[in-house]
Amino acid sequence: MPLDRLQRLQTWLVRLLLAILILLAVVVAVNVHQGRLTRRIISRRLGQLVTLPGLHRYQVAVIAGHRGFDSGAVCDDGLMEVMVNEPVAELVAEALRKEGVGVDVLDEYDPMLDGLEVDALVSIHADSCVDLSGFKVTSGEETVIPEQDAQLVQCLKTKYAAITGLPVHPNTETSDMYGYHAFQRVTDNTPGAIIEIGFIGGDRALLTEHADVVAQGVAQGILCFLDREKIEPTPDG
Numbered sequence: 001m002p003l004d005r006l007q008r009l010q011t012w013l014v015r016l017l018l019a020i021l022i023l024l025a026v027v028v029a030v031n032v033h034q035g036r037l038t039r040r041i042i043s044r045r046l047g048q049l050v051t052l053p054g055l056h057r058y059q060v061a062v063i064a065g066h067r068g069f070d071s072g073a074v075c076d077d078g079l080m081e082v083m084v085n086e087p088v089a090e091l092v093a094e095a096l097r098k099e100g101v102g103v104d105v106l107d108e109y110d111p112m113l114d115g116l117e118v119d120a121l122v123s124i125h126a127d128s129c130v131d132l133s134g135f136k137v138t139s140g141e142e143t144v145i146p147e148q149d150a151q152l153v154q155c156l157k158t159k160y161a162a163i164t165g166l167p168v169h170p171n172t173e174t175s176d177m178y179g180y181h182a183f184q185r186v187t188d189n190t191p192g193a194i195i196e197i198g199f200i201g202g203d204r205a206l207l208t209e210h211a212d213v214v215a216q217g218v219a220q221g222i223l224c225f226l227d228r229e230k231i232e233p234t235p236d237g
């Protein structure tokens, strides 16, 4: 190829590259302006770029409480706990994936739990059909990472309460929660929490008609933990 043609091609390629870069900058600017791209998403995406392609910077496991095992609580009208938990778990996963987090939604006794090591494990359950209101979050009793577990619990409590408007239901955490089976099956280094997202009785409208709000509360709690957001402990612990 003659030299001048080569030079023209080179100039043309440089211009094309510049045009692409400008276009990219405009697209990013518009998305940032419209709130679709936040600093958090950009930093997470950049984090993914420096990890291996296809690998997420953070990996989270969400358990759809009772799925694949039993129904959980069953109300007089036939509404089952698992029917409440599953859509919420799927919406939590969807919200986290939008933020660049890798997510698996697991069954209650999912074989994947054995030796699982992720950045956070959160199990989603709902309370009984009684006419009470409120949610609760706990981590495992026996843990080698108490500070991380406490931070995950605190993030979930703070964000969930703020987004759903539900209060913490005091002093009704059960041994089922502290001694939750999944905490024993994952590796010691996996921070874990179980959340009872509300009572199917008193909080039914929120849990069934506004599952997206419920899921946002859980997802923002998980993101708060992953992003090491500083959350001060509330008086109720």
Ligand SMILES: [Zn+2]
Residues within 6 Å of the ligand: 065, 066, 072, 073, 081, 125, 126
């Ligand atoms: Zn349950």
